[in-house]
Amino acid sequence: RKEVEQDPGPFNVPEGATVAFNCTYSNSASQSFFWYRQDCRKEPKLLMSVYSSGNEDGRFTAQLNRASQYISLLIRDSKLSDSATYLCVVRPGGGSYIPTFGRGTSLIVHP
Amino acid sequence: ETGVTQTPRHLVMGMTNKKSLKCEQHLGHNAMYWYKQSAKKPLELMFVYSLEERVENNSVPSRFSPECPNSSHLFLHLHTLQPEDSALYLCASSQDFGQGEDEKLFFGSGTQLSVL
Numbered sequence: 001r002k003e004v005e006q007d008p009g010p011f012n013v014p015e016g017a018t019v020a021f022n023c024t025y026s027n028s029a030s031q032s033f034f035w036y037r038q039d040c041r042k043e044p045k046l047l048m049s050v051y052s053s054g055n056e057d058g059r060f061t062a063q064l065n066r067a068s069q070y071i072s073l074l075i076r077d078s079k080l081s082d083s084a085t086y087l088c089v090v091r092p093g094g095g096s097y098i099p100t101f102g103r104g105t106s107l108i109v110h111p
Numbered sequence: 112e113t114g115v116t117q118t119p120r121h122l123v124m125g126m127t128n129k130k131s132l133k134c135e136q137h138l139g140h141n142a143m144y145w146y147k148q149s150a151k152k153p154l155e156l157m158f159v160y161s162l163e164e165r166v167e168n169n170s171v172p173s174r175f176s177p178e179c180p181n182s183s184h185l186f187l188h189l190h191t192l193q194p195e196d197s198a199l200y201l202c203a204s205s206q207d208f209g210q211g212e213d214e215k216l217f218f219g220s221g222t223q224l225s226v227l
């Protein structure tokens with residue numbers, strides 16, 4: 001099992017739709033979790049951290065499920081500008097501090 | 112100027128050339144990273160420096176040689192590369208390394224490298 005796995009997509013949704021991505025991780029000792037956004041031919045940018053209690057930032061909600069070892073990202077009322085690749089990042093813990101990236105999930109929001 | 116800046120943005124080199132990628136961060140961070148991003152692959156960590164000391168070398172071929180002269184600058188020296196080394200090379204920084212849970216990465220815009 002890969003350390004961090006994501007469905008590559010693409011997820012093709014209309015404007016206004018709600019879409020959710022999951023990301024699974026293999027190391028149960030993982031400590032920190034993040035979602036990054038990467039536009040085509042650009043660098044990744046931090047979207048949000050993921051906390052145990054879940055967190056929300058506007059239309060974006062991130063949740064952590066430690067029992068099942070996955071994190072999720074929910075996007076409500078999708079905009080055209082949300083089209084991007086969403087990268088899941090996990091810091092393993094257990095003595096390792098290296099952030100590990102998933103392959104990313106591609107989202108295409110169409111009119 | 113703020114953030115993380117990388118130069119050059121694009122680089123084409125032959126297999127016998129020697130070139131260097133440069134990264135500079137203006138965030139006052141203590142850790143800097145080199146990542147490689149190939150098509151349809153996750154970002155691969157190459158090197159990590161914390162307070163100018165290399166703390167991770169992720170089994171990278173010796174044709175890639177990093178250098179960190181101070182906490183604000185990071186270089187990646189390239190020599191005798193192979194065509195399969197063509198990729199986007201991303202530099203990143205974080206406040207610290209291994210010091211806390213909330214270590215967010217800030218990336219430069221990358222160098223798109225093509226090896227002919």
